[in-house]
Amino acid sequence: MGKIIDGKAIASGIKELVKQRADQITAKIGRPIKLVVVLVGDDPASQVYVRNKERACEDVGIASEVHRLPPSIKEEALVDLIERLNLDNSVDGILVQSPLPKGFDEAKVLNLIKYEKDVDGFHPYNLGKLLRGEEPLFVACTPAGVMEMLLSTGVEIKGKEAVVVGRSNIVGKPVALLLLQQHATVTICHSRTTNLAEVVKRGDIVVAAVGKAGIISGDMIKPGAVVIDVGTNKVNGKLVGDVDFAAASQKASYISPVPGGVGPMTIAMLMKNTVRAAELVAAKQPQ
Ligand code: NDP
Numbered sequence: 136m137g138k139i140i141d142g143k144a145i146a147s148g149i150k151e152l153v154k155q156r157a158d159q160i161t162a163k164i165g166r167p168i169k170l171v172v173v174l175v176g177d178d179p180a181s182q183v184y185v186r187n188k189e190r191a192c193e194d195v196g197i198a199s200e201v202h203r204l205p206p207s208i209k210e211e212a213l214v215d216l217i218e219r220l221n222l223d224n225s226v227d228g229i230l231v232q233s234p235l236p237k238g239f240d241e242a243k244v245l246n247l248i249k250y251e252k253d254v255d256g257f258h259p260y261n262l263g264k265l266l267r268g269e270e271p272l273f274v275a276c277t278p279a280g281v282m283e284m285l286l287s288t289g290v291e292i293k294g295k296e297a298v299v300v301g302r303s304n305i306v307g308k309p310v311a312l313l314l315l316q317q318h319a320t321v322t323i324c325h326s327r328t329t330n331l332a333e334v335v336k337r338g339d340i341v342v343a344a345v346g347k348a349g350i351i352s353g354d355m356i357k358p359g360a361v362v363i364d365v366g367t368n369k370v371n372g373k374l375v376g377d378v379d380f381a382a383a384s385q386k387a388s389y390i391s392p393v394p395g396g397v398g399p400m401t402i403a404m405l406m407k408n409t410v411r412a413a414e415l416v417a418a419k420q421p422q
Pocket of ligand 1: 345
């Protein structure tokens with residue numbers, strides 16, 4: 136039976152450090168560190184995520200402000216709001232909760248966020264830096280959380296075969312780039328991958344980010360592999376990942392659970408990024 140990568144515990148350690156840093160930076164900039172979350176529409180999962188983010192802000196001493204907007208809001212009004220937040224010196228981080236309702240050009244909206252306030256790490260500047268192997272101001276929170284979880288195992292990434300299942304801009308692609316930065320040999324799988332099982336079986340490290348319960352079965356896992364399950368799926372009202380945990384945990388050396396794995400890590404990394412945004416402000420202030 137593989138060891139569990141306890142995302143909740145790692146996240147709580149990170150939040151503790153972030154809180155200390157937040158206190159120092161708050162004193163330095165002479166005002167609260169502030170994260171603004173923009174939530175458009177009434178997607179129930181998004182509402183839960185946003186509430187969790189508000190709670191985490193409270194835990195670490197960051198002020199949060201949520202703009203809850205109806206799905207009928209015009210894209211121009213959303214653009215105006217982001218432009219105002221970009222100029223507002225009391226705002227350190229801006230996050231537009233994804234997905235935006237149908238009809239919105241999500242890429243256009245995300246591109247508008249000033250990259251120094253892009254705590255989600257989705258702006259082309261930050262993603263582009265990652266692609267070039269340079270240090271972005273902000274790494275997207277879920278991929279950053281996945282890397283922290285891998286590091287927590289102490290397993291060396293360099294030279295390993297890493298298989299990432301999923302190629303979204305918010306999870307799969309940045310995770311693959313971060314693994315590449317750590318010198319893994321990276322394969323990215325997606326919906327047109329033929330023979331997924333054979334590819335996943337090669338993975339010393341497997342990151343599943345699909346959104347399909349059980350798509351990664353136990354027999355796809357190479358003995359001793361490290362498995363990170365990003366997927367979140369509701370099955371009979373229960374939250375489960377993409378990996379068949381019961382079977383895969385018999386083969387893996389380390390495995391992350393759902394819930395209690397990547398979810399709490401994502402939020403901890405958002406807190407870390409928000410404090411980093413305030414650090415950038417502090418660094419520009421005269422000493
Ligand atoms: P997307 O829907 O944007 O991407 C899913 C990816 O899975 C796509 O690249 C898709 O391929 C691929 N895929 C779909 N079907 C298959 C298949 N049969 N075989 C192989 N690959 C397949 O999802 P996200 O990246 O946004 O999220 C992935 C999962 O992670 C979701 O369950 C989401 O809820 C969860 N998540 C969890 C977070 C957390 O904090 N815990 C944060 C973010 C996401 P293609 O590109 O070809 O369509």
